[in-house]
Amino acid sequence: MNEKVERIQAILDKHNVDGWIIFCHHSHDIHQKYLHEKWISSATLTLIPKTGKPSVITSRMEEMLVDEKTYDIKAYKQGNEFTELVSKLFNDISDNSTIALNFVEEKEVFTKLNYDILTSGAFKALTSQNKNLNYISANEIIYDVRAVKTKKEIENHKISAKLAEELMEDVVEPLIKPGMMEKELAAIIEFECNKRGGVAFEPIVASGPNAAIPHHKAGIGKIKENQVLLIDYGVAYDMSNSDITHTYWIGSNPNEEVLRAYEAVHEAKEAAYTKIKAGIPSDIVELAVRDKFEEFGYDHEKLYIHSTGHPIGIETHDIGVGIRKSYPDRPAQNLLENSVITVEPGLYFTGEFGIRLEDDCIVIKEGVIRLSNTPKDIVCL
């Protein structure tokens, strides 16, 4: 039996849910990839029942992508056959069963966007198939599947972070030269990530003032001497993503402002690590970072415009508990044992430069296992 399916069936049992249905087209629901470990692009429905053999409805062109040992497969040739197969599947489910779908309730949508996956047309079409079923949001199931990592996933995260660190030091850093296009460097990084398993996300390569834009992508601008260069990238290894950010100096003498900001960001990261531990509310970590910036005299409200960390997994911004401030209507959650998160303080000086240092770690009972280590001192290239 497939280990993933077994784990999900135990989670369904815990939540008293009779089945979980994942419906997607154009591979837009990551849980389809999670289950089948492949991209399936045609309209495809997967049903994991609480007990028994899961089933899949997919196109005849892609049925060979589904593991027939794990799944009962029904293949369609064209749209109306698909509709009929979907209808039959829903009507074969026992009355009054509780079926989880990847949607969230209207009032929660803006706080649970990560779980708002099923498209509106599909939601209406699926839930109208059989009115005798009870449809609930799959968010608790998704949380249990993804927030805490399995042993295998933790091992994969270790590999994924190590591969990312190595490719940067061994291969990419020696190639970086002033005059290179940001995009060219991004292409090299993607290539090296792909050779090691895959690209976690389109790398950010941000030179000089572009480094002050946290989500700048690589553009046609050139890497210049006497500027910072920020690179945010990750390897996707067996569906476990890493996510690391380096900030370099291009040239031999970084200016004082850059040196001081780098030191502050590095110390903020270290301050975070002294606090991270399973069970503590994440805002304690966030505050430690912001206190450190204050100590250095930086206005963190203005210069540090994102939160300190997010869970990583099959998605780079994964489901689970990250590191952020507490708000009256949205208190910070407690860090989870065996979750994998980023720690990524930064300082952004619009129009001038930005510094971000991002490492990955495993949250454990005793504190933290670091998976990557961006350097204490800025590296000059």
Next chain:
Amino acid sequence: MNEKVERIQAILDKHNVDGWIIFCHHSHDIHQKYLHEKWISSATLTLIPKTGKPSVITSRMEEMLVDEKTYDIKAYKQGNEFTELVSKLFNDISDNSTIALNFVEEKEVFTKLNYDILTSGAFKALTSQNKNLNYISANEIIYDVRAVKTKKEIENHKISAKLAEELMEDVVEPLIKPGMMEKELAAIIEFECNKRGGVAFEPIVASGPNAAIPHHKAGIGKIKENQVLLIDYGVAYDMSNSDITHTYWIGSNPNEEVLRAYEAVHEAKEAAYTKIKAGIPSDIVELAVRDKFEEFGYDHEKLYIHSTGHPIGIETHDIGVGIRKSYPDRPAQNLLENSVITVEPGLYFTGEFGIRLEDDCIVIKEGVIRLSNTPKDIVCL
């Protein structure tokens, strides 16, 4: 004024729609990228009104990704500010306005999956903001924006196809060797695509029997001598994707079966080109391909398990008119002048091998402009 916005405003005017709202998180709605020409990952709402300046609500961390000359930008720091800004935007729209959203009606969903983009939670949350507005599906607007290409898009498709052809012949083919992993070759192809603008989709590199799986991705299997090698890839150049498939022979003497299937597929492609022309129903082209397979004695119902072509654009499987059979409940549409489509017949022998040849072309009044030309005879590597 931004050209894209002007064009969309003319389309809104034609359909008597007062505004088009694109809402997405994690960049899942391609129209957000179409408008902003960048990936924005935080929850972001874009409103294009029929007249006047468009507006955007996005996170403070990504507001610098939006062009402030074109858009009024409101930035939020956290979730509840976003909710308030969205609510204000909806309530500032005049009563009885017609607002298009990227959803489809329930009864049409399985035939219009390409337009079923808005998530179910977002759909409910947005349409409940202001009950005095009239919400309609944006499918006609999306169709008008994307099915027929602008002059600039057509020029980009020419470049994109040319770049894809050149990188394969000049760079990739000389590197292909037996013993190479499919994934390694895919990484090289992605690298070369990235250097030329971007990757249209994760390349298919399918060796031997894997070539019989139309949507096989590159795996850890090795490229072997005396087998076919199928490569399906494309360059994304300034948001115009190419999509090309080559089938090679690894070794010096392709066997008779492979030679004959390659010849049939090539001739089927040529038969398609003799028919393609703006205004004709696309099933005429599909039938020409299937007739050619029959002429060669192949059972196309069994061996040719997909249709002959799809529109390409900002998405590799774009919105518009492709080439396919006619069904009683779903007649074939007429080919559109100035649309860009693929022509990709194939023959798939499960467990043995597969042949597909795929080229891109522009549909014009007089017939077709070919953008790529896979070779008449199988290339031996």
